[in-house]
Amino acid sequence: MLNGQIIKGIGGFYYVDTDNGLYECRARGIFRKQKVTPLVGDRVSISVVDEETKKGVVEDIKKRDTExxxxxxxxxxxxxxxxxxxxxxxxxxxxxxxxxxxxxxxxxxxxxxxxxxxxxxxxxxxxxxxxxxxxxxxxxxxxxxxxxxxxxxxxxxxxxxxxxxxxxxxxxxxxxxxxxxxxxxxxxxxxxxxxxxxxxxxxxxxxxxxxxxxxxTPGFSSLTLDDIGETELKGYFIEFDEFDDCKFGSRCIHENEPSCAVKEAVENGEISKQRYKSYIQLLNEMRQGKRRY
Incomplete structure (x- = not known):
């Protein structure tokens, strides 16, 4: 088998860049049963079906560092x-x-x-x-x-x-x-x-x-945050990290709690009001069960 990286995927065909050149590949049916979809950027192993026409099959997808x-x-x-x-x-x-x-x-x-x-x-x-x-x-x-x-x-x-x-x-x-x-x-x-x-x-x-x-990548105007919970969200606003001495400690979600250091930082201009507004908007949308933004 050859190792390579998927550099393009169109209509169920995956184009895998290897040391032996570029191969047009289908993915094994087992991936569909496992509900795994190959992604551009995946490091994969392929079997060669036809060397002359550079056809192959994606046999294995290596563990992803990021997705x-x-x-x-x-x-x-x-x-x-x-x-x-x-x-x-x-x-x-x-x-x-x-x-x-x-x-x-x-x-x-x-x-x-x-x-x-x-x-x-x-x-x-x-x-x-x-x-x-x-x-x-x-x-x-x-x-x-x-x-x-x-x-x-x-x-x-x-x-x-x-x-x-x-x-x-x-x-x-x-x-x-x-x-x-x-x-x-x-x-x-x-x-x-x-x-x-x-x-x-x-x-x-x-x-x-x-x-x-x-x-x-294709441009778009909607994003889903389905896998992120309310208490997790604050961790992705990195400027909040500096202000971790809230009265309620790690339980504080920086919204309505008294003595919140993050809210004080917003008022003092140490955290952008626009960024904090985005944070609160995301919290509210999560609570309302909105799936698309």
């Missing part, structure tokens, strides 16, 4: 969460959901803010303040002026990285700037609904000239 649900991809080292300064208007609640899911998988997180050449109302400084205060690296970029494209290359080098974010923010355009061998389809933002048009139809790992691989 994201949306985008569905495994064994990622780092996530670049990409949002535009405008066009489309940044949905910070959605951005915070991306962060929660990435924190859950213990991924390194970088916030990338695109279209900064369109910033005419100081939105960049507002967003940088929010997320740098929260403990995240923030990189502003512009595909038009090539601002900080090299910094993004440095983040990608020798890592498996996923670009995540809604449609229309310029993920594919940025990847095309990073590696001139890429010819990824890009789309404009709909004038009517102010959302991006989906141009990426499937997740795919792309090899980079600078080393490492990047996942170009």
């Amino acid at each position: 994201l649900v949306r985008p569905p991809i495994a064994n990622v080292d780092k996530v670049l969460i990409v949002f535009a300064i405008k066009n489309p208007k940044p949905n910070l609640s959605l951005l915070d959901r991306f962060i929660v899911l990435a924190e859950k998988e213990n991924l390194e997180i970088v916030v990338v803010l695109t279209k900064v050449d369109l910033d005419d109302d100081d939105k960049l400084n507002e967003l940088k303040t929010i997320y740098e205060l929260s403990g995240y690296k923030v990189i502003p970029v512009s595909n038009e002026t090539k601002l900080n494209v090299d910094k993004i290359k440095d983040e990608l080098r020798d890592n498996v990285v996923v670009f995540a974010g809604p449609s229309g923010v310029g993920k594919s355009s940025l990847l095309n700037e990073i590696d001139k061998n890429f010819k990824l389809q890009t789309g404009e933002v709909s004038d009517k609904i102010k959302r991006g048009k989906h141009t990426t139809r499937h997740a795919e790992l792309l090899k980079l000239e600078c080393g490492g691989m990047v996942a170009d």
